[in-house]
Every structure is written in C-alpha cells, then in structure tokens.
Amino acid sequence: MRGVAFSCFSLCRAADPLMARCFPKYSIYLQSSSFGTWLNSSDGVHSGHHGRTTSRHLLSRHPPGCLQNHLSTSTVIAQKDQSGAANSYSSGSSEKNGKNLKGPGGETASEVLREVDDRALPHFKEMETIAGTRNNPFPEPGSLIPKNIPQIGEETLPHPIWTAQQLEDVRIAHKKPSGVVDWMAYLSVHMCRFGFDLLSGYTFGTLNEKNWLRRLIYLENIAGVPGMMGAMVRHLKSLRTMKRDYGWIHTLLEEAENERMHLMVVLEMKQPGPLFRFGVTASQGVYVNIFFLLYLVSPRFCHRFVGYLEEEAVKTYTRLLEDIDAGKIPEWNNKPATGIAKRYWKLPDNATIRDMFAAIRADEAHHRLVNHTLSSMQQDQYNPFKAGH
Incomplete structure (x- = not known):
C-alpha cells in the first residue's frame, strides 16, 4: 500500500x-x-x-x-x-x-x-x-428542495432582453431560396401554413381573442420541437464521433426553451380543453419523429425550414399587433402583460399584452436570423451566436 x-x-x-x-x-x-x-x-x-x-x-x-x-x-x-x-x-x-x-x-x-x-x-x-x-x-x-420555489420565468437559460426600441424595429423579412434544398424547405413551410390557416379559420374566419389564443398555443407547442431535436441529434453525434460540437448545442437548447416559454406565457391566458390537448399530443408525436429523421439526413434543410417558419411567425405576430392597435380585440386594450412575461423579459410593471406579444415577435425574428445563418454554415464551423444572443 x-x-x-x-x-x-x-x-x-x-x-x-x-x-x-x-x-x-x-x-x-x-x-x-x-x-x-x-x-x-x-x-x-x-x-x-x-x-x-x-x-x-x-x-x-x-x-x-x-x-x-x-x-x-x-x-x-x-x-x-x-x-x-x-x-x-x-x-x-x-x-x-x-x-x-x-x-x-x-x-x-x-x-x-x-x-x-x-x-x-x-x-x-x-x-x-x-x-x-x-x-x-x-x-x-x-x-x-428550496423553501421558496422560483416562479416561472425567473430561472431560465440565457435569452435576449429587448429594449422598447428593438421591439418596434422588428420588420417582416424574407431570404430568397437558393438551390434545391432551400426551395424544398420554402415550399414545405408554405404548404404547411396553407393547410393550417385553412383548417384553423385564419384565412376566412374571424380572429377574436379565443381564436387567436388557440392558434398561438398550438403553434408555440410545435415551435418548441426543432431546437430540442437538433440539439439532441448534435449531442449524440458528438458522443458517437467523439468530436466537438462547435457550440451549436447551447444555441439550439436556448431556442427550444424560448419557444416553450412563449407557450407558458400564452397558457397563463387560456387553458385548452382535452380534445385540443389530444390534437397537440398527436401532432407532436408525428412532428418529432419526422424532424428527427430529417435532421439526421440534412441539418441544412431543417435549419432553412425553421428559418422560413420563423418568417411566417413574424408575419403572424405582426398581424396580431396590428389587430390590437386597430382595436379588433377589445379584450386586450391596455390589458396588463402576464406575470410570466414580465419576469421572463424583464418588462416594466406597466407593460401591456401588446408589449408581451411584441417581445415574442422579437424572439421569432431572432430565431429567423439564427436558423438561416446556421443553415448557410458548414456543420464543422463554430457557432457565431454566444449564449443569450
């Protein structure tokens, strides 16, 4: 010894x-x-x-x-x-x-x-x-277990905190497809949106408070899938190949949680019923497996797909803000932002529902930039986005 x-x-x-x-x-x-x-x-x-x-x-x-x-x-x-x-x-x-x-x-x-x-x-x-x-x-x-359990939105992964000017500077933008992969992603997104808008009444129906909340809850549920699946695939690839990830995983995880926090914010305004929850569960089961397989085959396609999806999300939230400004949703006129939203985005005490949705739109515009950028990069290039940016 x-x-x-x-x-x-x-x-x-x-x-x-x-x-x-x-x-x-x-x-x-x-x-x-x-x-x-x-x-x-x-x-x-x-x-x-x-x-x-x-x-x-x-x-x-x-x-x-x-x-x-x-x-x-x-x-x-x-x-x-x-x-x-x-x-x-x-x-x-x-x-x-x-x-x-x-x-x-x-x-x-x-x-x-x-x-x-x-x-x-x-x-x-x-x-x-x-x-x-x-x-x-x-x-x-x-x-x-701590005696004082943190409230939702207090302890989260790093994420951008937007200023009032940044919230208003968000604009609808479009990246033109270049190549077969880009066109496939672009057409896939527009096919999905056309079908969903038709079935949900977004194209021909009346968008009142109830319809808006139902649409947002469903979309944010689906939007939280790509980041998590991409991070999981890259994590497993790093373990399998015994090579570094080049910093992509943390950005994808931050995106997944950010989308989930959007869902938590909207759920504070409405709780869906059993039938709606069943539809979300079925959709998630299909979407998770499809996106997992697609990311294994072509990460570039998946990030371009999400980039175009976020372009549509910015359009949707821009229309929502316009409806609020036009008084088409009287229930939300000067209504205070939810508690989760104030804690998550550090909004002032007098923040309104409009400020909350403007913050969500800014997040979607940020995801638009991130995914289009990652799609244009090689898989072994270092992620240019730092934690929380």
Whole structure:
C-alpha cells in the first residue's frame, strides 16, 4: 500500500511539466504535511525540509470547500506560469510563513481561494453546503428542495432582453431560396401554413381573442420541437464521433426553451380543453419523429425550414399587433402583460399584452436570423451566436 502511494506520488511529480502546459495561468499546489509525514514514517523517504513531501494537485480538480478544509494542515501556493515551465516555491518550515506566502503575481492563498470560490457554480456551492458531508452523501430530497420555489420565468437559460426600441424595429423579412434544398424547405413551410390557416379559420374566419389564443398555443407547442431535436441529434453525434460540437448545442437548447416559454406565457391566458390537448399530443408525436429523421439526413434543410417558419411567425405576430392597435380585440386594450412575461423579459410593471406579444415577435425574428445563418454554415464551423444572443 505504501509502495503504491509513493509510486503514484512520483508519477504526479513527473507529470508537472505537462500539467503546466495544459493549464498555463495558474498552478495551485497543496503542500501537505500530513501526507509527507506518513511517507517519511513508513518508507523513510525524505523530500523537502523538515520531512515534508509536496503533493501537487490542480486546483481546478478540487472543490473550493475541500481546499478550505485543507488549509488547516496545508499551505496553498499560487504559482503563475505563463511560460509553461514548472517553477517551484518554498514555503519554509513553519505554517506562519506559508500563510504569508505570495505568488509572483502578488496573489495570496486567500485571494486564490476567493477567486476559485467566485468562479464555482452556484448550484455546486449550494449542494456542498447542504449535502457535502461524509456522513450523509445522499440526503433526503426534501432537504435539497428550496423553501421558496422560483416562479416561472425567473430561472431560465440565457435569452435576449429587448429594449422598447428593438421591439418596434422588428420588420417582416424574407431570404430568397437558393438551390434545391432551400426551395424544398420554402415550399414545405408554405404548404404547411396553407393547410393550417385553412383548417384553423385564419384565412376566412374571424380572429377574436379565443381564436387567436388557440392558434398561438398550438403553434408555440410545435415551435418548441426543432431546437430540442437538433440539439439532441448534435449531442449524440458528438458522443458517437467523439468530436466537438462547435457550440451549436447551447444555441439550439436556448431556442427550444424560448419557444416553450412563449407557450407558458400564452397558457397563463387560456387553458385548452382535452380534445385540443389530444390534437397537440398527436401532432407532436408525428412532428418529432419526422424532424428527427430529417435532421439526421440534412441539418441544412431543417435549419432553412425553421428559418422560413420563423418568417411566417413574424408575419403572424405582426398581424396580431396590428389587430390590437386597430382595436379588433377589445379584450386586450391596455390589458396588463402576464406575470410570466414580465419576469421572463424583464418588462416594466406597466407593460401591456401588446408589449408581451411584441417581445415574442422579437424572439421569432431572432430565431429567423439564427436558423438561416446556421443553415448557410458548414456543420464543422463554430457557432457565431454566444449564449443569450
């Protein structure tokens, strides 16, 4: 057992140059007196002053709480190494000298720990506080659930927050098809829209509050499928091919949740009946499988299809805003926006239903840009859209 431990320790010492090259900014070493004393007493190995043996660990592989607990017996040395070389710093023989030790950049041990603690994920720190004990590694779920459950729209994936000017600057736009794939996507969208408009009464019927809400609930239910399926296919492809994804997955997941939040916003105004829910379930079952297979065959077609679909969505919401402005839906005249909408888009307290639908239209215009852009890119090109943009 002792021989194995010492062999592992020697291997870690030999790997220092490689680790320094992989992590050139900071290399954090823990100089453990307890581990060194154990090696000295067992094998008679002496490395360092006063029988200390240095066990080196990268800070990025240790939770902040573990480092805090280790400070009582260890000295943290911040080593800034821009050249990739494995420099060494001696902390002296006393714990007092170790506490006052500074790295070449002037970083103290407490400053390094504070930086790491700030960078730690909030949920990780919370879990370590609640359940990070050796005696209770699997606490009851009730002890982990927060007392104040966040409301819908408070904790979401990153997404754009629009200004009042941006909401009004949205315009109907169209990208001309170029090539067979683009024309197939364009014609597919218009065939789907023609059939749906005819069956839902959008073309010939009267669009009152009830009909508008029914249409929006159905469309937003369907609109949440492409982003999720695209992200899933790319995720599985990355696992299967053992290659990176080039940043597409997070954008597609953000789009899927954004469309789902549109649904949550509209559902706060109307709850559909059992027959409508059955129709949504059947449509989703068909659409999910078709889109999954299509994305496997041609991601370009799928993103172009969604791009043209979002063009139609902008047209639909533009007509809705025009109907509200013309007073064709008297129930929505100066009606306040829903609570979910105010929390999700950070709308002011005096925001109205019109402001809410204008925010949804801005989201759809953004999806229009994203999907047309992704369709025009190669699958191994890096996604230009950052999180929340």
